[in-house]
Amino acid sequence: MLSMPNIQPGKGKKSRISSPQTARPGNRIGTKIAIVFKAAFFIAVFAGIINSYIFLNQKIVETDRKIAAGNKEIHQIDREIERLRIHRETFRSWRHISKMMGVFNLDLRMPQSGQICKLTVLSVEQAAMVPFAYTPPRQVTAQTVPVQTVRQQPVQTEVRPRTPQRTAVSSRPAVQPRRSTVNRVRRTREVRRPVRPPARRETAQTRNGYPLFDAR
Amino acid sequence: MSNNNGAIRIRMSLLIALLAFVPVLLIGRLYYVQIHDHDRYLKKARQTYTTKKQTSGKRGEIFDCHGNLLAGNAPCVHITADPSHFRNDAARTKMAYILAKHLPGTLEEYRYALRPVRQRRGKDGKLKFKADGTPDTYTARYAMLERNVSLENAEKIRKAVSVNKLPRLYLSEDYMRTYPKGSMLSNVLGYTNVVNDEDIPQGGLEKKFNKTMIAENGKEIFERTRGGTPLDYGLHQSQACKDGKNIYLTISEPIQAILEEALDEAYAKWTPKTIYAALVDPKTGNILAMAQRPTFNPNDRTTFRPEAARARIAEDMLEPGSIMKPFSIGKALDWKVVTPDTMIDCENGKWMYMGRPLTDSHAYDQLSVAQVIQKSSNIGTAKVALLLGKERVYEALRMFGFGTKTKLPFAIEMAGKVLPPQRWDGLTITRMPIGYSVQVTPLQMLRAYCALANNGLLPELRLIDRIVDPATGQETKFDIAQPVQMFERPDAHRQLVDMMTLVTQKGGTARKAAIPGYEVAGKTGTSRKYVAGHGYAAGKYFASFVGFVPARDPAFVMLVTVDEPKGASYGGTVAGPTFTKVGAQVLKLMNIPPDLTLLNRE
Numbered sequence: 001m002l003s004m005p006n007i008q009p010g011k012g013k014k015s016r017i018s019s020p021q022t023a024r025p026g027n028r029i030g031t032k033i034a035i036v037f038k039a040a041f042f043i044a045v046f047a048g049i050i051n052s053y054i055f056l057n058q059k060i061v062e063t064d065r066k067i068a069a070g071n072k073e074i075h076q077i078d079r080e081i082e083r084l085r086i087h088r089e090t091f092r093s094w095r096h097i098s099k100m101m102g103v104f105n106l107d108l109r110m111p112q113s114g115q116i117c118k119l120t121v122l123s124v125e126q127a128a129m130v131p132f133a134y135t136p137p138r139q140v141t142a143q144t145v146p147v148q149t150v151r152q153q154p155v156q157t158e159v160r161p162r163t164p165q166r167t168a169v170s171s172r173p174a175v176q177p178r179r180s181t182v183n184r185v186r187r188t189r190e191v192r193r194p195v196r197p198p199a200r201r202e203t204a205q206t207r208n209g210y211p212l213f214d215a216r
Numbered sequence: 217m218s219n220n221n222g223a224i225r226i227r228m229s230l231l232i233a234l235l236a237f238v239p240v241l242l243i244g245r246l247y248y249v250q251i252h253d254h255d256r257y258l259k260k261a262r263q264t265y266t267t268k269k270q271t272s273g274k275r276g277e278i279f280d281c282h283g284n285l286l287a288g289n290a291p292c293v294h295i296t297a298d299p300s301h302f303r304n305d306a307a308r309t310k311m312a313y314i315l316a317k318h319l320p321g322t323l324e325e326y327r328y329a330l331r332p333v334r335q336r337r338g339k340d341g342k343l344k345f346k347a348d349g350t351p352d353t354y355t356a357r358y359a360m361l362e363r364n365v366s367l368e369n370a371e372k373i374r375k376a377v378s379v380n381k382l383p384r385l386y387l388s389e390d391y392m393r394t395y396p397k398g399s400m401l402s403n404v405l406g407y408t409n410v411v412n413d414e415d416i417p418q419g420g421l422e423k424k425f426n427k428t429m430i431a432e433n434g435k436e437i438f439e440r441t442r443g444g445t446p447l448d449y450g451l452h453q454s455q456a457c458k459d460g461k462n463i464y465l466t467i468s469e470p471i472q473a474i475l476e477e478a479l480d481e482a483y484a485k486w487t488p489k490t491i492y493a494a495l496v497d498p499k500t501g502n503i504l505a506m507a508q509r510p511t512f513n514p515n516d517r518t519t520f521r522p523e524a525a526r527a528r529i530a531e532d533m534l535e536p537g538s539i540m541k542p543f544s545i546g547k548a549l550d551w552k553v554v555t556p557d558t559m560i561d562c563e564n565g566k567w568m569y570m571g572r573p574l575t576d577s578h579a580y581d582q583l584s585v586a587q588v589i590q591k592s593s594n595i596g597t598a599k600v601a602l603l604l605g606k607e608r609v610y611e612a613l614r615m616f617g618f619g620t621k622t623k624l625p626f627a628i629e630m631a632g633k634v635l636p637p638q639r640w641d642g643l644t645i646t647r648m649p650i651g652y653s654v655q656v657t658p659l660q661m662l663r664a665y666c667a668l669a670n671n672g673l674l675p676e677l678r679l680i681d682r683i684v685d686p687a688t689g690q691e692t693k694f695d696i697a698q699p700v701q702m703f704e705r706p707d708a709h710r711q712l713v714d715m716m717t718l719v720t721q722k723g724g725t726a727r728k729a730a731i732p733g734y735e736v737a738g739k740t741g742t743s744r745k746y747v748a749g750h751g752y753a754a755g756k757y758f759a760s761f762v763g764f765v766p767a768r769d770p771a772f773v774m775l776v777t778v779d780e781p782k783g784a785s786y787g788g789t790v791a792g793p794t795f796t797k798v799g800a801q802v803l804k805l806m807n808i809p810p811d812l813t814l815l816n817r818e
Contacts, residue, residue, distance in 0.1 A: 060448060061441070068445045079291040079389065083367050089285040089396035094473030110804050 266451060267440050273431030274391055275415055276460030278405060280469040281502075281681055287405050287422070289391035293370040294363050295319075299332040299356040301383035308332075311383075314376045318369045319362045329359050361385070363410070364392040399513040401472060403527045404506055404679070406627075407514035419525060424625045425463055428683060432458035464681045466502035471495060474801045475505040482794045483509040486781035492529050492658060493776040493794065495802065498666040498764060500696050501675030503624075504772060504802075530626040533633065533655040534777070537743025538592045538725075538787070539762045540613075540651030542668060542712060545589060547612035548600050550708035556586040556715060560596040567595045570642045574598055577742075577786075586711075590718035592725045592740060598646035606637045606645045613648065615702055616664035618656050622677045632656040651743055658775055661762060665773045668716070669737075669764035672709040673699035713737050717767045729761050729792035731799045733810025737770075738763020738795070740787035745780065756780050761791035765799050771806050774799060 090096060101108060249257060278287035295315075302308040312326035319326075335351045336344040344352040365373075370387055377385055393408045393415050406420020415430075417423035434457030439450025446452060475493055483491050492508035510524040526532075548554045565579030576593050588596030601609050613619070619634035633655040635644070640653075647653040659677065667674035676697035683692040703709040716737035720730040725740045741760035744752040760777040764770035776791035776798075784790050803810075 061445075064445050064448060065443070079367065082289070082291045085285070086288055086290045086394055086396055089288065092284070093397040093400065094470070094477070095398055095400070098477070110801055112804070 269436040271434040271457040273457035273459040276429030284469040290394040292364045292392040295361045296386045429460040431460045472505040488781045490779040498669035530629040537651040537741035539741035544649035546712040586715045589715040601649040669770040672703035675699040726788035733815040735767040737767035757785040759787040759790035
């Protein structure tokens with residue numbers, strides 16, 4: 001069959017339905033390639049979905065493994081914490097403390113009742129609410145940030161030689177600081193002095209209620 | 217030609233039918249497996265990849281009133297092995313060496329435990345032999361090498377095994393009951409033994425509150441991968457384990473430590489058979505400390521001795537001696553039978569009553585009732601009791617709780633023995649008020665003295681403050697019972713306390729129990745020990761001191777009783793210094809300032 005020349009005007013060309021019979025040989029190959037491409041595209045999408053599914057599954061399994069390992073680690077850490085808690089309690093026993101006092105030859109004694117300073121333990125939030133110069137009443141909470149002290153007037157029961165206080169050996173600095181810096185430091189010290197926590201030896205008992213010690 | 221075509225057609229049809237039949241068969245089988253027998257196969261498959269895991273909770277812990285741990289659970293590891301992996305003798309020796317290095321057993325013990333071939337034993341425990349006389353052996357697959365290994369040692373062993381490329385050991389996790397404060401309060405706490413991987417309580421609070429403290433085991437059923445990881449989409453049923461409830465005692469660990477240290481010193485000094493002491497807050501009845509010697513360390517079974525394991529303060533009954541005197545005299549004052557100034561003829565130290573002598577330690581002629589307490593005159597007290605009459609003496613003693621249990625949670629608690637007047641002989645009225653012919657427990661004595669310290673109000677003793685569920689934080693509080701007033705006249709109580717303060721002052725029997733700067737009210741007691749079948753044994757005494765301080769507003773009541781002290785026998789001499797030592801430290805701990813006027817006077 002001879003192919004008929006296209007005598008229709010160019011406008012009508014586009015509206016013509018192309019068929020293998022009517023299409024030119026070049027068009028037929030293009031159609032086939034298009035079909036192949038379409039198929040390849042769908043196969044690729046499908047493969048991609050499958051791949052993603054496998055990839056995600058693998059990730060899930062890996063994450064599960066990591067979670068299991070993490071849980072195991074948490075469990076081990078919990079057990080370690082538990083062990084340390086028991087150790088801490090053992091070290092806090094009076095028997096152990098008195099033994100260590102002997103080992104380190106610490107000449108400690110129980111304070112007279114007037115020498116006792118009570119630590120007021122406040123939470124961070126409570127501490128923030130306390131005015132600077134205010135001394136709160138004795139109050140003990142579970143949280144543990146010592147911020148203020150209440151000192152009782154000592155009862156004069158006996159006269160003890162005053163222990164010479166350890167002071168830092170003052171030496172002239174190699175480079176004299178500028179006057180303004182010195183003043184700033186001094187000012188800061190003056191401000192901080194009232195809230196300085198008491199020396200540890202002045203407390204009658206540790207936070208968990210252990211007694212401090214008699215001389216022996 | 218047509219025949220050939222027909223034959224081919226038949227063959228083709230057969231082949232097609234055959235080819236069609238195979239899928240049908242497969243489909244049929246598929247139907248059978250996937251639908252008809254689905255449940256059976258699913259169950260079978262699940263059995264393979266479903267794991268059951270038992271989780272165990274922790275036994276409840278015991279704390280003091282400040283939250284210091286007294287009995288807890290230390291994580292530990294049990295080490296087991298499959299001895300069939302140790303056929304190589306060198307590997308077995310190497311493993312035994314590693315174990316012996318970090319564990320208490322010896323190299324030979326571990327080598328023996330790891331032997332792969334063992335001889336069977338019969339039900340009677342005897343070794344079995346085959347008919348030909350050769351040993352009947354089997355290959356062992358399980359050996360328990362060590363229980364309760366600490367985590368540090370287990371880790372060291374694991375690393376050593378890994379480095380040496382030895383067959384692996386199996387480390388199973390568990391908790392071990394532990395007492396971090398050692399022997400502190402051990403008689404009260406009790407201890408546990410492990411039987412079939414379970415803590416079996418053997419005494420004390422461990423036994424009394426076992427049902428409260430015991431943990432509930434949990435169960436977890438889940439589908440897993442080959443590696444043991446739970447499958448996300450699989451079956452997962454879990455019943456969480458539940459930790460036992462924690463018990464908070466009224467005991468204060470610092471005070472307990474002070475008391476125990478003082479008892480150790482007294483025990484070393486007087487080498488008695490037993491010594492026990494306790495401190496009680498008279499206002500609430502809270503027991504602040506309670507100790508005895510000899511004692512034991514529940515973590516170290518070599519220290520166990522039968523006489524050390526008992527809670528003597530609740531189990532022992534004794535004739536208390538003179539510490540009993542304030543009760544009948546107090547009630548005589550209350551019922552206006554006598555006044556503190558009533559003079560009593562003390563017969564110069566020896567008085568014959570119903571043909572039997574009653575003596576005082578020192579000869580006194582005339583003593584006021586106040587002095588009778590101060591000097592601890594037996595004759596004076598007996599004469600006051602005679603003025604009271606036996607019915608009222610009995611009533612007075614019963615009122616203060618003698619003969620009634622304190623209901624503290626001890627596995628064994630004795631009620632004491634106060635005979636009713638109908639069963640008294642003629643002498644009993646003169647003996648009972650001075651602490652003979654009557655048996656009381658130290659706890660009853662403490663409770664009675666709490667009434668004297670607490671303005672005449674008799675409290676119920678408390679040892680358990682609260683029980684807390686660690687999971688929910690829910691607290692079960694043990695309420696403080698309403699105390700009962702013992703005195704009809706507050707004056708009488710005040711007068712009695714005044715008399716008791718004289719005991720620790722100049723002229724009293726317990727100068728050594730005085731605490732500088734504080735007014736101590738108390739009473740000494742020295743009673744001879746009654747030995748069944750032999751009567752009162754010569755040279756065997758109970759030396760006691762009970763007191764409260766500061767006398768006008770007591771912070772605590774303390775009892776110290778020394779059973780058969782060597783070198784001295786008087787309560788004031790033997791028990792008094794222990795009272796002073798403990799009392800002074802506890803007062804400082806409680807931050808109770810001394811009375812300046814008293815200090816200046818001294």
